[in-house]
Amino acid sequence: MAEAARDPTRRLVAITIDENSIGRAGPDVEHERRVAIYDLIEDNTFAPEGCGAGPFTLHIGLVDRKLGLQIRREDGEEVMTHLLSLTPFLKILKDYFFICDSYRSAIRSASPSQIEAIDMGRRGLHNEGAELLGERLKGKIVCDHDTARRLFTLIAALSWKG
Template identity: 60%
Template structure:
Protein backbone atom coordinates (compact mmCIF):
# COMPACT_ATOMS: atom_id res chain seq x y z
CA UNK A 1 0.00 0.00 0.00
CA UNK A 2 1.36 3.43 -0.97
CA UNK A 3 2.22 5.83 1.83
CA UNK A 4 -0.15 8.81 2.10
CA UNK A 5 1.39 12.28 1.73
CA UNK A 6 1.82 14.19 5.01
CA UNK A 7 0.49 17.52 3.78
CA UNK A 8 -3.17 16.63 3.53
CA UNK A 9 -6.43 16.80 5.40
CA UNK A 10 -7.67 13.66 7.11
CA UNK A 11 -10.71 15.20 8.81
CA UNK A 12 -13.02 18.17 8.23
CA UNK A 13 -15.58 19.20 10.82
CA UNK A 14 -18.11 22.00 10.56
CA UNK A 15 -18.19 24.20 13.65
CA UNK A 16 -21.47 24.58 15.56
CA UNK A 17 -21.60 28.13 14.12
CA UNK A 18 -22.62 26.62 10.79
CA UNK A 19 -25.91 25.29 12.13
CA UNK A 20 -28.01 22.47 10.75
CA UNK A 21 -30.02 22.61 7.56
CA UNK A 22 -32.40 20.50 5.51
CA UNK A 23 -31.58 16.82 4.92
CA UNK A 24 -30.68 17.61 1.28
CA UNK A 25 -28.23 20.34 2.29
CA UNK A 26 -26.75 18.14 5.04
CA UNK A 27 -26.22 15.41 2.44
CA UNK A 28 -24.47 17.89 0.09
CA UNK A 29 -22.21 18.97 2.98
CA UNK A 30 -21.31 15.36 3.75
CA UNK A 31 -20.50 14.69 0.09
CA UNK A 32 -18.38 17.86 -0.14
CA UNK A 33 -16.42 16.86 2.99
CA UNK A 34 -15.96 13.28 1.74
CA UNK A 35 -14.65 14.52 -1.64
CA UNK A 36 -12.27 16.94 0.07
CA UNK A 37 -10.82 14.31 2.41
CA UNK A 38 -10.59 11.75 -0.37
CA UNK A 39 -8.11 13.85 -2.37
CA UNK A 40 -6.37 17.04 -1.26
CA UNK A 41 -3.09 18.87 -0.84
CA UNK A 42 -3.11 21.07 2.27
CA UNK A 43 -0.23 22.64 4.18
CA UNK A 44 -0.28 25.61 6.57
CA UNK A 45 2.52 27.98 5.56
CA UNK A 46 5.43 27.85 8.02
CA UNK A 47 4.49 24.53 9.60
CA UNK A 48 7.70 22.55 9.26
CA UNK A 49 6.42 19.54 11.20
CA UNK A 50 3.77 18.73 8.60
CA UNK A 51 0.49 16.86 8.82
CA UNK A 52 -1.73 15.12 8.32
CA UNK A 53 -4.19 17.79 9.47
CA UNK A 54 -7.67 18.18 10.83
CA UNK A 55 -9.71 21.20 9.76
CA UNK A 56 -12.54 22.77 11.72
CA UNK A 57 -14.48 25.22 9.53
CA UNK A 58 -16.70 27.83 11.05
CA UNK A 59 -18.23 31.21 10.41
CA UNK A 60 -17.74 34.04 12.89
CA UNK A 61 -18.63 37.71 12.29
CA UNK A 62 -19.08 37.09 8.55
CA UNK A 63 -15.63 35.54 8.37
CA UNK A 64 -14.61 32.02 7.45
CA UNK A 65 -12.53 30.42 10.22
CA UNK A 66 -10.02 27.67 9.39
CA UNK A 67 -8.91 26.08 12.69
CA UNK A 68 -6.14 23.62 11.82
CA UNK A 69 -4.76 20.94 14.10
CA UNK A 70 -2.60 17.86 13.76
CA UNK A 71 -3.88 14.32 13.67
CA UNK A 72 -3.42 14.08 17.47
CA UNK A 73 -5.44 17.29 18.05
CA UNK A 74 -2.48 19.63 18.71
CA UNK A 75 -3.45 23.11 17.48
CA UNK A 76 -1.36 24.32 14.51
CA UNK A 77 -2.94 27.63 13.46
CA UNK A 78 -6.24 29.42 12.97
CA UNK A 79 -6.71 31.46 9.80
CA UNK A 80 -9.63 33.82 9.30
CA UNK A 81 -10.82 35.00 5.88
CA UNK A 82 -13.43 37.63 5.11
CA UNK A 83 -16.40 36.20 3.24
CA UNK A 84 -16.96 39.51 1.43
CA UNK A 85 -14.82 38.61 -1.65
CA UNK A 86 -16.97 35.49 -2.12
CA UNK A 87 -20.44 37.07 -1.85
CA UNK A 88 -20.94 37.90 -5.52
CA UNK A 89 -19.45 34.64 -6.77
CA UNK A 90 -21.50 32.47 -4.39
CA UNK A 91 -24.70 34.39 -5.20
CA UNK A 92 -24.13 34.05 -8.95
CA UNK A 93 -23.12 30.40 -8.52
CA UNK A 94 -26.40 29.63 -6.73
CA UNK A 95 -28.38 31.46 -9.43
CA UNK A 96 -26.70 29.56 -12.25
CA UNK A 97 -27.11 26.26 -10.38
CA UNK A 98 -30.86 26.94 -10.12
CA UNK A 99 -30.93 27.65 -13.87
CA UNK A 100 -29.00 24.45 -14.50
CA UNK A 101 -31.42 22.31 -12.46
CA UNK A 102 -34.39 23.93 -14.22
CA UNK A 103 -32.77 23.42 -17.62
CA UNK A 104 -32.23 19.73 -16.95
CA UNK A 105 -36.01 19.32 -16.88
CA UNK A 106 -36.88 21.04 -20.15
CA UNK A 107 -33.99 22.59 -22.10
CA UNK A 108 -32.07 21.23 -25.04
CA UNK A 109 -28.75 19.54 -24.46
CA UNK A 110 -26.97 22.54 -26.05
CA UNK A 111 -28.66 24.92 -23.58
CA UNK A 112 -27.82 22.65 -20.65
CA UNK A 113 -24.20 22.44 -21.79
CA UNK A 114 -23.94 26.24 -22.10
CA UNK A 115 -25.34 26.76 -18.60
CA UNK A 116 -23.03 24.06 -17.23
CA UNK A 117 -20.01 25.74 -18.81
CA UNK A 118 -21.00 28.98 -17.07
CA UNK A 119 -21.46 27.10 -13.78
CA UNK A 120 -18.02 25.52 -14.07
CA UNK A 121 -16.50 28.89 -14.96
CA UNK A 122 -17.97 30.51 -11.82
CA UNK A 123 -16.83 27.55 -9.73
CA UNK A 124 -13.30 27.98 -11.11
CA UNK A 125 -13.42 31.72 -10.37
CA UNK A 126 -14.48 31.05 -6.78
CA UNK A 127 -11.79 28.39 -6.42
CA UNK A 128 -9.11 30.75 -7.70
CA UNK A 129 -10.35 33.50 -5.38
CA UNK A 130 -10.14 31.10 -2.42
CA UNK A 131 -6.67 29.93 -3.43
CA UNK A 132 -5.54 33.57 -3.75
CA UNK A 133 -7.04 34.49 -0.36
CA UNK A 134 -5.29 31.52 1.28
CA UNK A 135 -1.92 32.40 -0.29
CA UNK A 136 0.70 32.98 2.39
CA UNK A 137 -1.51 31.20 4.95
CA UNK A 138 -2.33 27.74 3.59
CA UNK A 139 -0.83 26.11 0.50
CA UNK A 140 -3.47 24.23 -1.48
CA UNK A 141 -3.47 23.03 -5.06
CA UNK A 142 -6.25 24.13 -7.40
CA UNK A 143 -8.22 20.89 -7.05
CA UNK A 144 -8.19 21.25 -3.25
CA UNK A 145 -9.26 24.88 -3.62
CA UNK A 146 -12.16 23.66 -5.83
CA UNK A 147 -13.27 21.18 -3.18
CA UNK A 148 -12.94 23.79 -0.42
CA UNK A 149 -14.93 26.29 -2.51
CA UNK A 150 -17.66 23.68 -2.97
CA UNK A 151 -17.77 23.36 0.82
CA UNK A 152 -17.87 27.17 1.24
CA UNK A 153 -20.87 27.22 -1.13
CA UNK A 154 -22.61 24.38 0.69
CA UNK A 155 -22.08 26.24 3.98
CA UNK A 156 -24.15 29.10 2.56
CA UNK A 157 -26.85 26.92 1.02
CA UNK A 158 -29.99 26.99 3.14
CA UNK A 159 -31.98 24.55 1.01
Protein backbone atom coordinates in the same frame (compact mmCIF):
# COMPACT_ATOMS: atom_id res chain seq x y z
CA MET B 1 -2.21 14.09 -9.69
CA ALA B 2 -3.01 10.65 -8.28
CA GLU B 3 -3.62 10.47 -4.55
CA ALA B 4 -0.77 7.96 -4.13
CA ALA B 5 1.69 10.55 -5.48
CA ARG B 6 0.62 13.22 -2.98
CA ASP B 7 2.66 14.03 0.10
CA PRO B 8 0.82 12.39 3.04
CA THR B 9 2.14 15.09 5.41
CA ARG B 10 0.48 17.87 3.38
CA ARG B 11 -3.14 16.83 3.40
CA LEU B 12 -6.41 16.92 5.30
CA VAL B 13 -7.61 13.68 6.88
CA ALA B 14 -10.74 15.01 8.63
CA ILE B 15 -13.11 17.96 8.38
CA THR B 16 -15.72 18.97 10.92
CA ILE B 17 -18.27 21.77 10.89
CA ASP B 18 -19.20 23.89 13.90
CA GLU B 19 -22.93 23.23 13.99
CA ASN B 20 -23.41 26.05 16.55
CA SER B 21 -22.20 28.75 14.17
CA ILE B 22 -23.24 27.34 10.81
CA GLY B 23 -26.27 25.38 11.93
CA ARG B 24 -28.18 22.46 10.53
CA ALA B 25 -29.92 22.74 7.20
CA GLY B 26 -32.44 20.82 5.15
CA PRO B 27 -31.69 17.32 3.83
CA ASP B 28 -30.53 18.54 0.38
CA VAL B 29 -28.08 21.04 1.88
CA GLU B 30 -26.81 18.51 4.44
CA HIS B 31 -26.24 16.02 1.61
CA GLU B 32 -24.26 18.63 -0.38
CA ARG B 33 -22.12 19.34 2.71
CA ARG B 34 -21.39 15.64 3.29
CA VAL B 35 -20.46 15.12 -0.36
CA ALA B 36 -18.20 18.20 -0.35
CA ILE B 37 -16.41 16.96 2.79
CA TYR B 38 -16.04 13.44 1.41
CA ASP B 39 -14.63 14.69 -1.91
CA LEU B 40 -12.22 17.02 -0.14
CA ILE B 41 -10.86 14.34 2.20
CA GLU B 42 -10.50 11.83 -0.64
CA ASP B 43 -8.15 14.03 -2.66
CA ASN B 44 -6.39 17.15 -1.40
CA THR B 45 -3.13 18.99 -0.91
CA PHE B 46 -3.33 21.17 2.18
CA ALA B 47 -0.71 22.51 4.59
CA PRO B 48 -0.41 25.68 6.67
CA GLU B 49 2.69 27.63 5.62
CA GLY B 50 5.68 27.22 7.95
CA CYS B 51 3.89 24.96 10.41
CA GLY B 52 5.63 21.66 9.76
CA ALA B 53 4.24 18.34 8.69
CA GLY B 54 0.74 16.94 9.03
CA PRO B 55 -1.55 15.31 8.18
CA PHE B 56 -4.08 17.88 9.34
CA THR B 57 -7.68 18.18 10.44
CA LEU B 58 -9.87 21.17 9.67
CA HIS B 59 -12.71 22.53 11.80
CA ILE B 60 -14.85 25.13 10.02
CA GLY B 61 -17.15 27.62 11.67
CA LEU B 62 -18.26 31.23 11.56
CA VAL B 63 -16.47 33.77 13.74
CA ASP B 64 -17.74 37.36 13.58
CA ARG B 65 -19.22 36.73 10.09
CA LYS B 66 -15.91 35.32 8.86
CA LEU B 67 -15.09 31.75 7.97
CA GLY B 68 -12.92 30.30 10.73
CA LEU B 69 -10.49 27.60 9.61
CA GLN B 70 -9.10 25.88 12.71
CA ILE B 71 -6.27 23.58 11.72
CA ARG B 72 -4.83 20.84 13.91
CA ARG B 73 -2.49 17.95 13.38
CA GLU B 74 -4.09 14.53 13.22
CA ASP B 75 -3.13 13.93 16.89
CA GLY B 76 -5.11 17.03 17.95
CA GLU B 77 -2.20 19.47 18.38
CA GLU B 78 -3.37 22.95 17.45
CA VAL B 79 -1.53 24.40 14.46
CA MET B 80 -3.35 27.63 13.63
CA THR B 81 -6.68 29.33 13.13
CA HIS B 82 -7.19 31.41 10.02
CA LEU B 83 -10.14 33.77 9.62
CA LEU B 84 -11.28 34.33 6.07
CA SER B 85 -13.61 37.16 5.14
CA LEU B 86 -16.54 35.89 3.08
CA THR B 87 -17.22 39.35 1.60
CA PRO B 88 -15.04 38.82 -1.51
CA PHE B 89 -16.97 35.60 -2.23
CA LEU B 90 -20.51 36.99 -1.94
CA LYS B 91 -21.01 37.97 -5.61
CA ILE B 92 -19.48 34.74 -6.91
CA LEU B 93 -21.63 32.69 -4.51
CA LYS B 94 -24.78 34.60 -5.49
CA ASP B 95 -24.07 34.02 -9.19
CA TYR B 96 -23.09 30.40 -8.52
CA PHE B 97 -26.34 29.66 -6.67
CA PHE B 98 -28.34 31.35 -9.43
CA ILE B 99 -26.71 29.30 -12.16
CA CYS B 100 -27.05 26.09 -10.12
CA ASP B 101 -30.80 26.79 -9.79
CA SER B 102 -30.93 27.45 -13.55
CA TYR B 103 -29.15 24.15 -14.18
CA ARG B 104 -31.63 22.22 -11.99
CA SER B 105 -34.53 23.85 -13.84
CA ALA B 106 -32.96 23.25 -17.25
CA ILE B 107 -32.54 19.54 -16.62
CA ARG B 108 -36.34 19.21 -16.67
CA SER B 109 -37.04 20.96 -19.97
CA ALA B 110 -33.99 22.33 -21.82
CA SER B 111 -32.11 20.81 -24.71
CA PRO B 112 -28.81 19.02 -24.06
CA SER B 113 -26.87 21.91 -25.64
CA GLN B 114 -28.62 24.43 -23.36
CA ILE B 115 -27.87 22.28 -20.30
CA GLU B 116 -24.23 21.98 -21.38
CA ALA B 117 -23.94 25.77 -21.81
CA ILE B 118 -25.35 26.39 -18.34
CA ASP B 119 -23.04 23.75 -16.86
CA MET B 120 -20.02 25.39 -18.55
CA GLY B 121 -21.03 28.67 -16.91
CA ARG B 122 -21.35 26.92 -13.55
CA ARG B 123 -17.90 25.37 -13.91
CA GLY B 124 -16.48 28.77 -14.86
CA LEU B 125 -17.89 30.37 -11.71
CA HIS B 126 -16.65 27.42 -9.67
CA ASN B 127 -13.14 27.95 -11.06
CA GLU B 128 -13.40 31.69 -10.36
CA GLY B 129 -14.31 30.93 -6.73
CA ALA B 130 -11.41 28.48 -6.45
CA GLU B 131 -8.96 31.01 -7.87
CA LEU B 132 -10.17 33.69 -5.45
CA LEU B 133 -9.85 31.24 -2.56
CA GLY B 134 -6.33 30.31 -3.65
CA GLU B 135 -5.39 34.02 -3.74
CA ARG B 136 -6.93 34.63 -0.29
CA LEU B 137 -5.01 31.67 1.20
CA LYS B 138 -1.69 32.51 -0.50
CA GLY B 139 1.14 32.78 2.04
CA LYS B 140 -1.03 31.20 4.73
CA ILE B 141 -2.15 27.78 3.52
CA VAL B 142 -0.74 25.76 0.64
CA CYS B 143 -3.34 24.06 -1.50
CA ASP B 144 -3.44 23.04 -5.13
CA HIS B 145 -6.15 24.14 -7.58
CA ASP B 146 -8.19 20.96 -7.18
CA THR B 147 -8.18 21.35 -3.38
CA ALA B 148 -9.18 25.02 -3.72
CA ARG B 149 -12.08 23.90 -5.97
CA ARG B 150 -13.20 21.35 -3.39
CA LEU B 151 -12.86 23.91 -0.57
CA PHE B 152 -14.94 26.36 -2.61
CA THR B 153 -17.55 23.64 -3.06
CA LEU B 154 -17.62 23.25 0.72
CA ILE B 155 -17.88 27.02 1.25
CA ALA B 156 -20.78 27.09 -1.22
CA ALA B 157 -22.45 24.14 0.52
CA LEU B 158 -22.02 25.88 3.88
CA SER B 159 -23.49 29.11 2.46
CA TRP B 160 -26.33 27.52 0.47
CA LYS B 161 -29.75 28.09 2.01
CA GLY B 162 -31.41 25.42 -0.13
